[in-house]
Amino acid sequence: MNLSIIGYDPIGAWMKKADTLDELLSYRNSAGITWINVESPDRPALVQSLAEFFRVHPLTVEDILDPGQRPKIEEFDDYLFITLKAVCPSAGLELEQISIVLTMDTVITFQERPGDYFDGIRKRILNNAGRIRRMGADYLAYLLIDAVVDKYFTVLDSLGSGIEEFEDRAIDEKDETLIQDIQKFKQDLLRVRRAVWPLRESLSFLMHLDSPWMGEELEPFLKDLYDHTVQAAETVETYRELMAGVMEVNLSAVSNRMNKVMKVLTIISTIFIPLTFIVGVYGMNFRFMPELEISWAYPAAWGLMTLIALGMLIFFKRRRWM
Amino acid sequence: MNLSIIGYDPIGAWMKKADTLDELLSYRNSAGITWINVESPDRPALVQSLAEFFRVHPLTVEDILDPGQRPKIEEFDDYLFITLKAVCPSAGLELEQISIVLTMDTVITFQERPGDYFDGIRKRILNNAGRIRRMGADYLAYLLIDAVVDKYFTVLDSLGSGIEEFEDRAIDEKDETLIQDIQKFKQDLLRVRRAVWPLRESLSFLMHLDSPWMGEELEPFLKDLYDHTVQAAETVETYRELMAGVMEVNLSAVSNRMNKVMKVLTIISTIFIPLTFIVGVYGMNFRFMPELEISWAYPAAWGLMTLIALGMLIFFKRRRWM
């Protein structure tokens, strides 16, 4: 469990790491914005104490400690509570839960695993890059959500670049792991969707809520964020449709192949089966078979067989099997 | 039919079992919260008397006695009526109906079968664990619904852990009961869905209702409960999608297998059918077959046949059938 605290106002910014809650809170400055980050919240007691200090509802604490939460945004009397799912490409698209508690002057974030989602924001605060130091805690919360949403696009882009490869593999009928790989791809998409859809809903809800926690100034930013989630959700759906197309192409390729195999078998069989019958006839040992004694019978048999073979070939040509 | 009654207030709590309605009501205490639990309500007359005592509408009594009810929450003048479906993993995922009548100071529960869904809550009341003794009857009702919803997750987790096994079985084409097992799995999901969906709707309706039966204090708890039902419903849908993927993988595996069988058949047939024809030709008994007299004819025939077989093999290689 890692505790860090950042404080900033338009004039300055500082960052500290702490081992205990008391140490952490001792750094806290009444003026300016405070951002407390808790990585891998595996000590429930400490989380609980922190929550109590900021008057956080017990249900929120439960939600923070349970990694199986569905993304949501909830308004409480003293704070706004946001739960997100971050996708981590390095960890096989595992979903990681990130919880944000936003009060008027403080943002507390809980990350399920140590991660670098927020490094860029930390730098922007400390280096006074962009407008962040001039804005409130709500803008910080917006930036944090935005950083998570941006990762979705990184993941979707890398998934999307794999689709073309699938399209090539679809017409290779020998690719036996294709269907399983497609299923894996779809499961990854499902995972992203499970992260994106509820967030989209929650943002829509937040925008229509006349909440004191998100100032009017933030409206265009939230609208932008919402548009991004809509775009991510639509990209997921488009990818699903494209993969359905890949499946169809593959099914058709497999079936075409089967068809050709069957045709070759049929053509070879149908030509040789009658011929083999004929040579069988003249292999019989009956004592009285007049044909056997005729001197031109053998070449005549060959002629007959050639005729039959040619007839078959013409039949196949006519039916356009060859 | 089992009757039990629990009474509690912030100071104390007691529990009694009763055989008759009169005995039951004699235990009732005007102060504090009363919880009456009726297991296997198979004596309609007794249920009716109990209902009349608490001024419950005849339609509600009908609903309690009919085990085929759809989950719903209905507001009446004197009480709030809640019907739920509990899933019982021990009984092959059979749905069990649980009805709750909530008045200001009394909660009456009807369980279709004796069960242990509420044992934990009983203990928390009697041992004064958590906040329950300090809260109203509405909080007890919330806890009861929450206990039922928690069981859904137990069931879903155990179903979910079976999906990976299905994924392994999908590529084993000899698994002939796979499809039937998948259908059984889907029917279990359908059952959970039939329990979850109407409950989700009802909770959404309850939250938007400005009902006196659920105090303002309960709002975050109801929201939490609602989120859980949404999560359960989404899990069901995700499982359905995963199973659809399992089906696709299996279909593709079966078809691939068939393809291979066909190819082997075709390759063997197509190589040997012309060879068998040739040996047939030289098995004919015509008197005048010049080839038969030539001393190097037999090895030449072998040579011809080897050439044909090689030609075929090259043909298959080129078409990438081997």
Place this chain on the structure above:
Amino acid sequence: MNLSIIGYDPIGAWMKKADTLDELLSYRNSAGITWINVESPDRPALVQSLAEFFRVHPLTVEDILDPGQRPKIEEFDDYLFITLKAVCPSAGLELEQISIVLTMDTVITFQERPGDYFDGIRKRILNNAGRIRRMGADYLAYLLIDAVVDKYFTVLDSLGSGIEEFEDRAIDEKDETLIQDIQKFKQDLLRVRRAVWPLRESLSFLMHLDSPWMGEELEPFLKDLYDHTVQAAETVETYRELMAGVMEVNLSAVSNRMNKVMKVLTIISTIFIPLTFIVGVYGMNFRFMPELEISWAYPAAWGLMTLIALGMLIFFKRRRWM
């Protein structure tokens, strides 16, 4: 065309049959509730006169006379008009149209065919069973709709009990009429759905309408009725999903069977085709075939063929085809 009239108030009840409209109306009593039932309304003129007497809109008369109406509930100035579809199990699930005109003190029902849907209600009126004699005309209308909705469940139960049989038939690949029977089942479901869905909508509309024709007292009854239609609609959808499962199981069973047939063919062919070639070789009549003269050649040939057959069997075992 059959005309009957029932009159009742809390004190008494009577029932008469009539042949003409005048006779019918002569029985009408100003006090109490009047219920006029018209079976097989095949004489438009009489229906028109009856309608004019109760100031029914010409469009309503058209709807009553046209058996192809979609279930609906319409409010007019002088009455509430309800059209339903009843399902009649005895008549191959044919849909029968039932129209109800509800004024303050009169209920007029039109049944497309003579039927026994309402016999139970007649008895309850005449025998003063339940609360019916104490309630208004709106309660009678509710009871009539409820009787029709109850029949849906009878039909659905009998359909539902057939599903298990379908599940057994699905794994019997020789059952050639299965698919057609499933289609017939689905068409029956479609029929029930066509009766239930519009009724559900209409009831929802009626409940949100602040109509004078349905008193406040009736609210819980309408809610209950609505819940029943929702339940019927959901049952239809569940059955459809189960039948889709039956189809999948059947498709898979058929395909498995085909697979096995193909495998047997392939195994037999692939073992014997090379052997037949070998015996063919030694059936050739070349004068110079050294093997033929060797005394141990015949057993050696048998040995070779046994080896080939064993090799094939091992190949199949390895590929897990046997």
Place this chain on the structure above:
Amino acid sequence: MNLSIIGYDPIGAWMKKADTLDELLSYRNSAGITWINVESPDRPALVQSLAEFFRVHPLTVEDILDPGQRPKIEEFDDYLFITLKAVCPSAGLELEQISIVLTMDTVITFQERPGDYFDGIRKRILNNAGRIRRMGADYLAYLLIDAVVDKYFTVLDSLGSGIEEFEDRAIDEKDETLIQDIQKFKQDLLRVRRAVWPLRESLSFLMHLDSPWMGEELEPFLKDLYDHTVQAAETVETYRELMAGVMEVNLSAVSNRMNKVMKVLTIISTIFIPLTFIVGVYGMNFRFMPELEISWAYPAAWGLMTLIALGMLIFFKRRRWM
């Protein structure tokens, strides 16, 4: 381009045909209702002049002249504009555009092609049949739309009567044009749907609009019209489901047939392949084959072969392939 004008009031009615706009307008009577009908509006200039005379918006003129409009109802300051798609069974279900401009006392209709949709209404006006002469221009507009909607049912009935034939054809596996005919049927349904759905929406919009162009008196008529479009839309969906069923039955029939063909092939092959091997063995020309000399060897060979054939048959019986 055909111009005709009808004028009527409760007392009388007249109809004239005109060649020019001036002639047409000269017939116009200030009192009563005027209905101007324009067939095949292929002279944009004339349509434009007519439109200007009645102060019709340029966008409306564009819509009238462009036959590719989607059905819609639009309210303008001076009139209500309605565009419909009529289906013409005689012209291979081609969609024809009909536009209606409704002012307080005038209805102007534009028909893409000369047609007889409105002949019945003309007769009712001239013969004073029904209530039409006593009603306003809005009732005339309603009748015109109703005439178009009635045609949908004519078309749907004729389509519906073809479904049973499809059901019979589905089990005939030799019917090679079935799928294409089904597609043609579906395209016809698509066409009707494209006519019906937007009209349904527009009518719903019109009913909720508090428009001065459609009087209160017309409300039940509009509701009735709306119900008809809903019914037509539902019929289309039902037909689609039935056709999906036909496809499933056909797929299953084709697959069953294939299955049987394969089985016959397999049974014949599997019985004779081993027998042919055996006769091949005793056709070999080895000098030392002791069996050949035994006097009872030939009948013994027959016996062996009979045993093998019987064994195979029993094997197939057991597997229920025969």
Place this chain on the structure above:
Amino acid sequence: MNLSIIGYDPIGAWMKKADTLDELLSYRNSAGITWINVESPDRPALVQSLAEFFRVHPLTVEDILDPGQRPKIEEFDDYLFITLKAVCPSAGLELEQISIVLTMDTVITFQERPGDYFDGIRKRILNNAGRIRRMGADYLAYLLIDAVVDKYFTVLDSLGSGIEEFEDRAIDEKDETLIQDIQKFKQDLLRVRRAVWPLRESLSFLMHLDSPWMGEELEPFLKDLYDHTVQAAETVETYRELMAGVMEVNLSAVSNRMNKVMKVLTIISTIFIPLTFIVGVYGMNFRFMPELEISWAYPAAWGLMTLIALGMLIFFKRRRWM
């Protein structure tokens, strides 16, 4: 990067090209409407300066510079921001982003690539064609969007004309690229849909917004524009359904073909396999085979074989395989 500026009022109009922002703005005239067009906005700094000049929000600038935006319409304090996707048939249906900033008297457009979408509008302004010079900046914005939407129909028409060709190809089972071409077609449709759907939503949102940026006068034009997007969206869906039909026809054609191939194979095999067995029997070299010595045995064998072949043919005829 290309800059051009057009100014107009009811009396006159002029157009200039510029290389720098200062030059561009120097042309700007306070009176009348100004339209600034920026082609290929690849110099962010210049775009930023331009944006600052017109007090455009930084988020809007980001959206303009990022070509991956989803179509949307956003209202800001000082302007209305519109992002569109144009489809360019000449560039393989690539989507091109077009952004429009609309203030009271100025329209700024940003085109991702140089294109001729707006040439017609430029000519109408400079030649004073239609009403454009008499209308405000909002009408210009409408015309610009309309020009983009019109292109969708050009693209859809050219796609639609390809469907018939697909229908012909569907019944040609040798067409191996069909499925891939269908997928390409579907991807094109997806692209158009991704351009149309969000625009439709945004226009619906714009129409219900009481925005100062779009005057009341523009209402029928926006309604018309909205109807066009709805029509484009429906056309996309119709094409998708038609292509699904093409797929079904093709699947059925391929399966029919396979069926026929199998039948020919089966018929030939089943006739000749027993005959070949018989000739094999009389090719055996047993010393004691009485039949071989009979003088009429050879013709009798032919007779037997003819009988068997005829029997088979009758069997196939009966089963309707021929």
